[in-house]
Amino acid sequence: MIHGDNTLVLLLAGGVGSRLNVLVQSRAKPAVPFAGFYRIIDFSLSNVMNSGLSRVGVLTQYKPLSLMRHLGTGEAWDFTGRTRGVTILPPRTGSKDSDWYKGTADAVRQNIDFIRAHPSKETVILSGDHIYRMDLDEMLRFHRRKEAEVTIAMMVVPLSEIHQFGAGITNGEGRIVEWEEKPAVARTNLASMGIYVFDTEYLLRLLEENREEVDFGMHLIPRAIERDNVFAYPFHGYWRDVGTVQAYWEANMDLLKPEPEISPQVWGIRPNPYADSFQADRCPARFVEGCRVDASMISAGCVIEGTVVNSVLSPGVKVAKNAVVRDAIILHDCKIEEGAVVDLAILDKRVRVGRGALVGQGEDRSTPNRSFPKHLYTGITLIGKEAEVPPQAVIGRNCVVMPGRKAEDYPSMSVSTGESI
Amino acid sequence: MRLRPKVLAMILAGGRVGELDVLTAYRPKSAVPFGGFARVIDFALSNLMHSGLELVAILSQYRSFSLITHIGVGAAWDMIGRYRGVSILPPSQGSGRSSWYRGSADAIHQNLDFVRYHDPEVILILSGDHVYHMDYREILAYHREKDADLTIACLRVPMSEASRFGVAEIDDEDGETGGRILRYAEKPAEPEFNWASLTVYCFKPSVLYEVLDTNAREDDSFEFGRDVLPRIMAEQRRVYGFKFRGYWGYTRTIAEYWRTSMDLLGLEPKIPLADWGIRTNLEHRAVRDCQPLKVGHGAELKNSLAYNGCVVEGCVENSILFPGVHVKSGATVRNSVLFFDNVVGHDAVLDTVVSDVNVTFGSGVQVGEPGPWPMADKVTVIGWNNHLPDGMVIGSGCTLHPHLRPEDLSMKIGNGEVCR
Secondary structure, eight states: OOOSSOOEEEEEOOOOOGGGGGGGSSSOGGGSEETTTEEHHHHHHHHHHHTTOOEEEEEOOSSOHHHHHHHTTSGGGTOOSSSOEEEEEOOOOOSSOOOOOOSHHHHHHTTHHHHHHSOOSEEEEEESOEEEOOOHHHHHHHHHHTTOSEEEEEEEOOGGGGGGSEEEEEOTTSBEEEEEESOSSOSOOEEEEEEEEEEHHHHHHHHHHOTTOOOIIIIIHHHHHHHSOEEEEEOOSOEEEOOSHHHHHHHHHHTTSSSOSOOHHHHTOOOOTTGGGTTTTOOOEEEOTTOEEESEEEOTTOEESSEEESOEEOTTOEEOTTOEEESOEEOTTOEEOTTOEEESEEEOTTOEEOTTOEESOSSOOOSOOSSOTTTOOSSOEEEOTTOEEOTTOEEOSSOEEOTTOOGGGOSSSEEOTTOBO | OOOSOSEEEEEEOOOOOGGGGGGGSSSOGGGSEETTTEETHHHHHHHHHHTTOOEEEEEOOSSTHHHHHHHTTSGGGTOOSSSOEEEEEOOOOOSSOOOOOOSHHHHHHTTHHHHHHHOOSEEEEEESSEEEOOOHHHHHHHHHHTTOSEEEEEEEOOGGGGGGSEEEEEOSTBTTTEEEEEEEEESOSSOSOOEEEEEEEEEOHHHHHHHHHHHHHHOSOOOIIIIIHHHHHHTTOOEEEEEEOSOEEEOSSHHHHHHHHHTTOSSSOSSOHHHHTOOOOTTGGGGGGOOOEEEOTTOEEESEEEOTTOEEOSEEESOEEOTTOEEOTTOEEESOEEOTTOEEOTTOEEESEEEOSSOEEOTTOEESOOOSSOOGGGOEEEOSSOEEOTTOEEOTTOEEOSSOOGGGOOSEEOTTOEEO
């Protein structure tokens, strides 16, 4: 561990993540719950903690309240103490610059005062959007060994997916010699994970050179590659951008495999058990006589009387007698009442599925949602926070029930595949 | 408004019990795990929290390390703040006479300087060893209403069991609520009345000071039940009984521990942990770092409790699994309580077992006798840090002491045997 250099970490947590649809209606993407009682940002925060880094700024912009509540003092990730700390950095007004964050680089530029106030040799910039485990200390060592100005964590992705990423071409020693941001035509399969180590002085120079440039991947990185030493730090292992409903569902399902590639506990990922008092008040999960549970993840505070198969349940979920939950992600304190069936669905917090209701009905999984065809097209149905599914109602595939909908908001007790409430 | 608390709560948590032997080899009885994630003392602490009583002292003497770690700073029960706090009071040396705590009354007596410093209006003395849910505000209100010197919470027990408790005769002064205690007897051989004391005492401080001083001066035994209560009765003080009607669980023997644990299960558990709002310290044993329970393909869970950090790939029935328990495929766990981080190997069969932390059951190990709903006296208890080799067979009603060396273990242990 590199001690005494007070490496500064900037965590970009402003992302809207709009493709997560109702899950990000009241929270930023990094604050979306994952794997029972974690939030997506816990993975980045815990990676920072487990790498021995402890001076963190979190840049927020979009719906930051649940994120701020979750971060608290940072105690959950051991960020409290004389030289440790986590600081929330929302956009702010000042004497001259006052604007929303217009991009990743712009967000960092607007916080140059924070960077200067915490003198560091290197600054690590990462996003709070991904599910992965990585030793940032090792990356820092690599950065120093290569005497790089910038080091970018990169991994091999299928050629067909490279268009979503910053793509780099490296020379024999790992130096990046060419860069294309989201290339239409694939020339390499080496993708940027959006994790950067900068020499702090270099970062400050780069940010100040051209104040019109607002994005790292689009503007600053290509310029740095042209002139200076930018290295690719190779990453191998599990890494997922859970920015779409499908990817979010799949990553949750990855937890359930017999030999999972992803295990929050083994990875040392910590949630904040004191935020929203969600864990301190949860008793052991209770499995009542007659229940059936198979290949699932069940959090404390759940009461299972019915059947749960291949699903991830957050704390406090109640599955009543004769109810069935299959291939589903059920967030905190949902109630699945007697005889109801939830099949291939994501339920946000405190949803109530009434007696005998059916969520995710029908064989047709491919008719996309009419309002959000790009969000829902694989059969997953989404139920927003605190919504109600009335007793005996039948909801098809690829449907969306917006947060807070009550029985009287349903035009009929049958919602066909692809429709929304 | 007066911010300073009027009530000082003192929890007697120092004891160990011979009959609980193996489970209290390295911890006081109050720190024995209970309820799939908690410790016995969490019931008293959670009751205090929900009663809004957050100035607490804990008297501990016997192997208190586990207890001290568990209490931490008291934050788990919201007991930190300007007028909130938990103080652990171990025996200490002073300029004068100093000794170990010679009994529950002596423990309080030795800490009267602490009590006087806080200058409470009422001193609430509790045992840290019981499983129950009580809103102490009710007994405190009754105590004040009666302007009593001492008010004791009592539960009516069958006359046939009364000889195991300190029992009181309560008159009908206030009907269902309580009344004056007319007579009190500690574990009488032939009981004549059957309101058992729950070791929940509300004392008027001046009375407590006086009676503890007399007890220290004149008696040679220093227990509340045996010495202080009879003395107070003899002095004709105003002693009232508060009639409690809820569930009360105790864990003085392995059989009682097991039976009380089984009350956590069933369609309508007698101990509804969530309704009672039981909290524990998630920092202790790093419980907060656990991920949700993982249920494997083909696993079965019936009438059981399991906390975060468990992995269940086998069959679990009528059992309670603490964090970190791993039941491997093919294994069966029935009618058992497995403490933190037990590992049950493939095809092992456990029936009616209470197993302390860090016990590993090898593949195919058999413990206990299969059968219908078992009897509490058939419980096999296994002390902590034992590794039972593949294929070992252990009968019912056995006792394995903590940390046995491989050479101390034979591959077959008959019913009722004790391994040291």
